[in-house]
Amino acid sequence: MRMPDRLGSVQLTDVVRYAGASGDLNPIHYDPSFNRAAGHEGLFAMGALHGGWLVSHVVSQGASPPEDAPWFLRLRYHGIVPLGLDLEAESSVGPDRTTADLTGGGERKVSLELAGLDAPPAAGGGRDEQRCTFPVELGTAKRFSEAVRWPEPMAPGSPVPPTYLSVLSFWLPNPDPIDRVGFDHSRTLLGETSISMTRGPVRVGEVFEVREYVGEERTREGRAGVMRLVDLVAELSDDTGLRVAYRNTFILMPAADGPVRPLxxxxxxxxxxxxxxxxxxxxxxxxxxxxxxxxxxxxxxxxxxxxxxxxxxxxxxxxxxxxxxxxxxxxxxxxxxxxxxxxxxxxxxxxxx
Known part of the structure; x- marks a missing residue:
């Protein structure tokens, strides 16, 4: 049985680098006073940061999405990753399907699935739509790929990391995804990221028209009470039609008992x-x-x-x-x-x- 691969730990410098590269500026991850006020015991990483590390790891192990067929990548976040926690990755790379788990402290933190789709993604609908033109810039791709430890160099025409789409915040009129879904930054976590491609990866130099909207909303009973879940979906299209459907599911955790804090x-x-x-x-x-x-x-x-x-x-x-x-x-x-x-x-x- 193959031993898990050690990925090291997320440090504050990694968080700051990823925040600048991705536009994820929720202060709960890097501001100790905000973090304490939110009821946490210490700083922890953005899920998409160590999730991006896991994607890069499976690519370094030989995982590769198909070039001419629809495929998807799904990342599920099972628990927060405190700064300094040693992380390990265990992956199974196959010709049609790749799975992987990221663990820390004996607990699963992220699970990954990369596989083909039976049919290409289809356009959906929701509320509060906003649009922008999204150029896949070389400089932005370089900074992001460094932040998520992408194993391949960036050059014109290179595939970008699948989770690179988080940099859409630099182009969207309202760049804050948590504000878009109407949640409070101090109680919001990322639950899942799903990326469905019509064909091949997104490449440096491509330009897309983006339509982003707030999608499905639902509730789920958790150990601390009722959680609210909301999907934020971005659809990327070019002259061939819909190329990418990018969905992030945000979770509003139950409020802690006690007096209501002012806004x-x-x-x-x-x-x-x-x-x-x-x-x-x-x-x-x-x-x-x-x-x-x-x-x-x-x-x-x-x-x-x-x-x-x-x-x-x-x-x-x-x-x-x-x-x-x-x-x-x-x-x-x-x-x-x-x-x-x-x-x-x-x-x-x-x-x-």
Missing amino acids: TGSKDPETGQVFYPARALSVDGRMRPLVESALASEGVLYSWTTYAGTAYGQVDLDDGVRLQVRLAPGDHQIGARYRLAGSPDGDRWFEHA
Whole structure:
């Protein structure tokens, strides 16, 4: 029996490198104070970071998706990976199907499946659609491939890592996936990533038209209570039609018992500008420290829609922050005043003021 391969441990430098390469800027992974406030005992890696390591590992072991047939890659995240935890990978690479597990501390953290599809992916639908043009740039691909330990060099025409599609955040109008699904950063984890390809890999130099939308929503009973799961789907098309369907499933964990925490962001003392999610430094290049600030609890409804019988909208708060939120049942009016009515600790919702 083959022994597992040691992959080492994720360090803070790996998290920072991946955040810059992918655009995944959830402070729960690199800001100790935010992490503690969210109830965690220490910093932990983004699932897509060590998930990307596992993908790179199976490619280094000989796994290769077909060039001219539909295929899929699925990563399931089973538990958080604290920084410094030693990781091991065990894989089974076959001509038609590859599976692998990433373990740490005797527990499975990520499982992987790479295999062919019986039919190419088909377009779907959901709410809050946004679009962009997505060029697969060489420089961005190089930075990302280094962050996930991709075993092959990047050059014009090279295949990029399958999870490279996370860099879509650099081009999408609203780049924050957690904000897009209306969850709180402090309670949100990545549950699964699924990538379905019509044929072959995405390559450096290709250009795609992207349609992203919020897809299926459901609940699941967990050990700590009811979890909410939401799919965020991006479909990439070129002149041949749909090439890639990229889905991330986000999980809103149950709120901890105790008093509800206020909805807070950061404020620039010099300009008065308010940011959400909270950030540590100013955005003008001068690196001024920002201060914690409670967000306004009222604002104006900018837009709204319904999906699966539930109303969702964007509310422009009085302090300038735009939130993606769930709305109370009933009729809604763009331009009307709305106020925070639900828990700001993740499952926030607004109603007529």
